[in-house]
Amino acid sequence: xxxxxxxxxxxxxxxxxxxxxSGASSxxxxxxxxxxxxxxxxxxxxxxxxxxxxxxxxxxxxxxRLGDVSNVSYAVLPARSNEGxxxxxxxxxxxxxxxxxxxxxxxxxxxxWIKAGFNGFMIAADNVGDGHFTEYPSDEQSIALQTPxxxxxLPAHRVIKIGGRYYLHGNTDIWVQSFKLLPPVxxxxxPFWETVRVQIIEESLDDLHRFSALSYTWGNxxxxxxNRKVIVETSEGQRDLRIYEPLETALxxxxxxxxxxxxxxxxxxxxxxxxxxxKASQVKLMGDIYTKCERVIVWLGPRTRHSDEYFAFTSDIxxxxxxxxxxxxxxxxFREVFDAVVDSTVDVGGVVxxxxxxxxxxxxxxxxxxxxxxxxxxxxxxxxxxxxxIQEVCLAPQVVFTCGSYSLCFDCFRAGILFYTIWNKPFxxxxxxxxxxxxxxxxxxxxxxxxxYSVNEDGIKVGAKLSEDRIFGLLGLARxxxxxxxxxxxxxxLRNAYTRFAALAARQNLDVLLFSQKSDLDGDLPSxxxxxxxxxxxxxxxxxxxxxxxxxxxxxxxxxPPIVDVALGASDRQLRDEAAIRLTDxxxxxxxxxxxxxxxxxxxxxxxxxxxxYHLGQMEINAELKRQSxxxxxxxxxxxxxxxxxxxxxxxxxxxxxxxxxxxxxxxxVEGACDFxxxxxxxxxxxxxxxxxxxxxxMKRRYYNSVDLAMVNREEVFxxxxxxxxxLGTREWELYTSNLYRTVGRRLFLTERGYVGLGPxxxxxxxxxxxxxxxxxxxILRPDVETDAVAGSSQTNVGHEGRMTAxxx
Numbered sequence: 142x143x144x145x146x147x148x149x150x151x152x153x154x155x156x157x158x159x160x161x162x163s164g165a166s167s168x169x170x171x172x173x174x175x176x177x178x179x180x181x182x183x184x185x186x187x188x189x190x191x192x193x194x195x196x197x198x199x200x201x202x203x204x205x206r207l208g209d210v211s212n213v214s215y216a217v218l219p220a221r222s223n224e225g226x227x228x229x230x231x232x233x234x235x236x237x238x239x240x241x242x243x244x245x246x247x248x249x250x251x252x253x254w255i256k257a258g259f260n261g262f263m264i265a266a267d268n269v270g271d272g273h274f275t276e277y278p279s280d281e282q283s284i285a286l287q288t289p290x291x292x293x294x295l296p297a298h299r300v301i302k303i304g305g306r307y308y309l310h311g312n313t314d315i316w317v318q319s320f321k322l323l324p325p326v327x328x329x330x331x332p333f334w335e336t337v338r339v340q341i342i343e344e345s346l347d348d349l350h351r352f353s354a355l356s357y358t359w360g361n362x363x364x365x366x367x368n369r370k371v372i373v374e375t376s377e378g379q380r381d382l383r384i385y386e387p388l389e390t391a392l393x394x395x396x397x398x399x400x401x402x403x404x405x406x407x408x409x410x411x412x413x414x415x416x417x418x419x420k421a422s423q424v425k426l427m428g429d430i431y432t433k434c435e436r437v438i439v440w441l442g443p444r445t446r447h448s449d450e451y452f453a454f455t456s457d458i459x460x461x462x463x464x465x466x467x468x469x470x471x472x473x474x475f476r477e478v479f480d481a482v483v484d485s486t487v488d489v490g491g492v493v494x495x496x497x498x499x500x501x502x503x504x505x506x507x508x509x510x511x512x513x514x515x516x517x518x519x520x521x522x523x524x525x526x527x528x529x530x531i532q533e534v535c536l537a538p539q540v541v542f543t544c545g546s547y548s549l550c551f552d553c554f555r556a557g558i559l560f561y562t563i564w565n566k567p568f569x570x571x572x573x574x575x576x577x578x579x580x581x582x583x584x585x586x587x588x589x590x591x592x593x594y595s596v597n598e599d600g601i602k603v604g605a606k607l608s609e610d611r612i613f614g615l616l617g618l619a620r621x622x623x624x625x626x627x628x629x630x631x632x633x634x635l636r637n638a639y640t641r642f643a644a645l646a647a648r649q650n651l652d653v654l655l656f657s658q659k660s661d662l663d664g665d666l667p668s669x670x671x672x673x674x675x676x677x678x679x680x681x682x683x684x685x686x687x688x689x690x691x692x693x694x695x696x697x698x699x700x701x702p703p704i705v706d707v708a709l710g711a712s713d714r715q716l717r718d719e720a721a722i723r724l725t726d727x728x729x730x731x732x733x734x735x736x737x738x739x740x741x742x743x744x745x746x747x748x749x750x751x752x753x754x755y756h757l758g759q760m761e762i763n764a765e766l767k768r769q770s771x772x773x774x775x776x777x778x779x780x781x782x783x784x785x786x787x788x789x790x791x792x793x794x795x796x797x798x799x800x801x802x803x804x805x806x807x808x809x810x811v812e813g814a815c816d817f818x819x820x821x822x823x824x825x826x827x828x829x830x831x832x833x834x835x836x837x838x839x840m841k842r843r844y845y846n847s848v849d850l851a852m853v854n855r856e857e858v859f860x861x862x863x864x865x866x867x868x869l870g871t872r873e874w875e876l877y878t879s880n881l882y883r884t885v886g887r888r889l890f891l892t893e894r895g896y897v898g899l900g901p902x903x904x905x906x907x908x909x910x911x912x913x914x915x916x917x918x919x920x921i922l923r924p925d926v927e928t929d930a931v932a933g934s935s936q937t938n939v940g941h942e943g944r945m946t947a948x949x950x
Contacts (some may be wrong), residue, residue: 142157145796165905169905172262172263172264173185173253173263173264174263174264174265174266175244175253175263175264175265175266175267175273176264176266176267177266177269177270182246182247182248182270182271183228183247183248183267183270183271183272183273184245185246185253187669189565199489209290209291209292209806210233210288210290210291211289211290212288212289213286213287213288213448214286214287214289215284215285215286216284216285216286217282217283217284218240218242218278218282218283218284218285219239219278219282220279220281220282220283221277221278221279222276222277222281222283223274223275223276223277224274224275224276224277225273225274226247226266226271226272226274227273227274228268228270228271228272228273228274229265229266229267229268229272229287229289230268230289231268231289231290231293232264232265232266232268232294233264233266233287233288233289233290234263234264234265234266234284234286234287234288234289234290235255235263235264235265235285235287235288236262236264236285236288237255237256237258237261237283237284237285237315238257238258238260238261238284238285238288239281239282239283239284240257240277240279240282240284241254241255241256241257241279241283242254242255242275242277242283242285243255243275243276243277243278243279244273244274244275245273246273247271247272247274247275248275254343257283259530261285264295265287266295268293270486271709273304273383278726279910288847311864313548313737317343317344317345317346317349317426317430318343318406318410318411318412319341319342319343319344319352319405319411320339320340320373320404320405320410320411321340321342321394321404321405321406321734322337322338322339322392322396322401323337323338323339323340323374323404324396325337325338325396326338326372327394335393336370336371337369337370337371337372337384337392337393337396338372338409339371339373339374340373340374341373341374341375342404343692344415346430346433349433350404351404351435352403352404352405352406352434352435353403353404353405353434353435353436353437353438354405354406354407354431354434354436354437354537355391355405355407355408355437355438355440356393356437356438356439356440356529356530356533356534357387357388357391357407357439357440357524358387358442358523358524358525358527359385359387359388359409360385360386360387360523365517365770366383367383367384367387367409368383368385369383369384369385369386369388370382370383370390371384371389371410372385373650380543380588382410384409384410385409385660386865387442388407388409388410390443391440394440394443394543394545394546395438395440395543396572397546398543398546398548403435405438406434408423411479412661414810420517422662427532428532428536429534431532431536432490432536432537434537434538435538436537436538436539436540436541437533437534437537437539437540437541438543439524439530439534439540439541439542439543439676440524440543440687441522441524441542441543442460442522442523442544443543443544443545444544444545444546444547445518445698446519447512447514447515447517447519447543447545448515448518448519448544448547449513449515450512450515450546451512451516451518451519451557452515452519452544452548452549453514453547454507454510454511454512454515454557455549455553455554455556455557455560456547456553458503458507458556458557458560459549459553459556459557459696461499461503462591463496463499463500463502463503464486464500464556464559464560465505465552465556467496467500468555468556468557468559469552470494471496471844473858474492474493474496476499477489478493478496478500479807480576481493481494481497482497482500482501482563482569482664483569483572483573483576484573486846487608493563500563500870501870501873502507504560504561504563504564504705505875505879506558508564509844511560511561513601513759513870513937516557516561518922519544520558522544534551539551542554544785550563552554563743569862569866570593570594574618577617584618584619585618585619585620585621586620586622586624586625586649587612587616587619587622587624587625587628588616588624588646588649588653588686590615590618590619590686591611591612591642591646591673592656592687594615595611595673595674595678595689596656596678596679596680596687596853597677597678598677598680600675600677602676602678602802605674607632608635608673608674609631609632609635609638609671611641611674612628612638612639612673613628613630613632613638619656622647622649623648623649624645624649625640625647626687627641628641628642628643629641629646633909635665636665636666639666639670639671639672639673640666640667643670643671645668650915651695651840651913651914651915651916652681652684652690652881652916652917652918652921653671654669654913654916655681655682655683655917655918656671656677656678656681657669657670657671657672658671658672658674658675659903660672660674660675660677679773681918682883682884682887682918683727683729683918684917685729685733690917690918691728691729691732691733691917692728692732692917692918693917694912694916694917694918694919695912695913695914695915695916695917696914696915700859702707714795721751721755724889724897724899725754725881725884726785726877726880726881726883727880727883727884727886727887727898727899729880729883730747730750730876730877730880731743731747733745733876733880734746746873749865749868750868750873750874750877752865753864753865753868756863756864757864758865760862764835765814767831768832768835769829771827771828771831771832772828772832773825773828776824776828786883814923820856884899886902887899887900887901887902888900888901888902888904891908892902892910896910898910898919900921901921904921905923907920907923908921908923909921909922910921910922
């Protein structure tokens with residue numbers, strides 16, 4: 142009996158030391174027990190307050206008397222043995238020294254797993270009633286001590302808790318639960334709901350296998366108890382537990398993807414949420430659990446159309462490898478790269494220049510279809526505003542963001558946010574403006590500020606409640622000059638405010654007229670006055686950016702002599718090639734090539750682009766002609782034409798055959814009809830194949846131009862069709878195509894003097910093409926009975942750098 146008391150005291154002192162708070166304190170001992178309930182049936186319980194109070198401090202261990210015991214017995218249980226239904230002869234302490242025990246009840250689904258050592262101490266007091274089942278499932282024998290209480294009397298106690306999901310949780314200070322996701326169970330009846338199915342895994346915190354942890358939002362807390370069923374597979378069969386609906390949605394989605402390959406730790410399943418003591422001890426282990434997991438899977442919620450677009454877009458830009466390089470090996474000079482991206486006029490070189498150019502190329506390729514609604518959808522999810530996620534994500538070695546069936550690693554997700562910062566033009570403009578004011582003490586003119594914050598292309602325009610604020614709201618940022626000093630603030634007359642500003646700006650830069658584009662205020666403003674409040678104000682045609690004109694038709698000063706744009710010593714072929722390129726994009730690319738490269742290189746680039754475009758255009762024309770030739774309408778119009786391979790028989794021969802051998806004649810007629818039907822079916826099949834192919838290419842070009850289909854060997858495909866694969870993707874080709882898109886909607890015109898150019902869509906016969914002194918491009922003027930009107934700007938084939946006045950022929 143003395144040996145048993147000493148052993149029990151040592152075990153209990155270890156237990157109490159683990160659960161007692163730091164510093165001197167008093168702590169009641171709580172013990173797991175099997176006790177009879179009010180109906181005499183065994184139930185799992187937690188007993189306390191009747192057991193000893195332990196005084197524990199830093200400098201001495203705590204010891205206390207457990208109670209009177211007698212007849213300590215020593216039992217050896219074979220491996221994989223089962224005691225069946227039984228009950229203890231007396232109420233007793235039960236201590237498992239080695240092995241594993243599983244205790245179940247006859248009519249309950251709850252059970253208790255007892256592990257040797259620290260977790261192997263309990264009270265068996267169900268010596269009345271039906272008793273319980275005990276199984277020893279380990280591959281080694283189990284050894285236990287059974288110590289009955291003296292006189293068979295359980296010490297005074299209070300029931301702290303009765304019942305519970307003991308089969309999920311062992312000793313919470315040492316053992317950690319995870320589970321393996323199994324294929325869900327599908328209902329046999331509509332709407333064929335699926336039920337989550339898991340298999341519990343329990344391991345020591347010090348000897349954990351690879352596992353993942355899930356970071357998510359509970360969602361329905363406070364709206365009632367969990368009501369979604371989960372099937373737990375155990376050695377004794379299936380058991381049930383309940384979780385909230387958001388977690389069920391996450392698990393059903395994860396089990397269909399690769400995220401469920403490793404066991405998962407999820408607090409809602411792996412911690413008994415009804416047990417405050419267990420939650421308290423598990424919360425202390427969260428740091429260890431998330432540090433030791435393989436990765437944390439962040440579940441943002443179910444998919445939407447916008448979230449799919451955002452995840453797919455982010456995956457595409459990350460596949461380019463530019464942002465990962467900038468955030469990784471080259472992060473040391475990222476600030477220089479960012480400044481160069483914000484202001485492309487900054488002179489940089491080396492790696493910084495390479496990164497800047499690659500980022501600008503990325504913005505040009507992907508910025509026009511940035512899924513802003515998808516970004517708002519994803520970043521607005523409740524997960525981002527949850528306190529627990531900070532430690533869950535920061536401690537984990539790897540983090541994967543999952544939304545529906547799409548997943549992104551942490552660095553890819555971060556790259557998507559970085560791209561938004563770079564692409565977000567309003568933010569970049571503010572950043573650049575602050576830098577100019579606070580670091581360089583540089584202020585812009587009011588005219589430059591107005592065009593900077595009013596031109597938005599197809600993007601989101603900076604908001605202003607009143608249209609007059611497009612000018613007045615920027616007065617504080619402008620430097621003192623004639624325009625600012627002479628600007629009168631008047632909120633009662635929008636026409637007067639815009640007209641006066643345009644007149645003042647025209648004194649310094651006549652190209653302010655180029656911003657006079659078609660708008661909703663056309664009837665309220667003079668035709669030459671820009672409407673800065675229009676929803677889509679574009680960079681003028683003839684400007685490479687807002688401040689850099691490509692041409693100088695009117696010169697910058699009155700005294701500048703006219704320059705005649707005539708090619709000297711050039712062959713007819715070179716002139717034709719240059720003229721063809723000029724007609725396609727108004728001469729923008731040719732001029733920009735000359736400003737960037739030496740004359741020889743510029744000429745070679747122009748010729749290469751011309752050959753490529755000419756060949757590509759010819760292929761498009763041939764393809765369209767072939768498509769038209771295979772159209773059903775074209776085929777129907779040829780029905781009356783006799784095929785070359787058909788020689789009709791004479792009427793005499795036909796009548797003779799019908800009279801002498803009508804059966805043979807009928808057979809001939811059937812054969813002819815079959816041949817006709819066969820030919821028609823073949824024609825329809827060929828026509829359908831061609832038309833469907835053309836329709837597919839048209840839809841791909843319109844909606845899925847970024848998707849690369851069937852281009853396994855790109856260079857081989859280009860070589861086979863005669864295209865220059867090395868030209869595509871170069872900066873020169875991107876410059877040319879971007880200029881080409883800017884000519885959409887413009888009209889080709891011919892003047893009385895033989896000048897050819899591109900003008901605005903609304904130009905008409907009889908309009909005058911003039912070059913105003915100080916304007917970078919010619920203008921189209923239209924005489925009006927009441928007032929002179931400006932129809933728009935134009936680009937002529939000869940008059941870009943010279944002065945000319947002509948009338949449209």
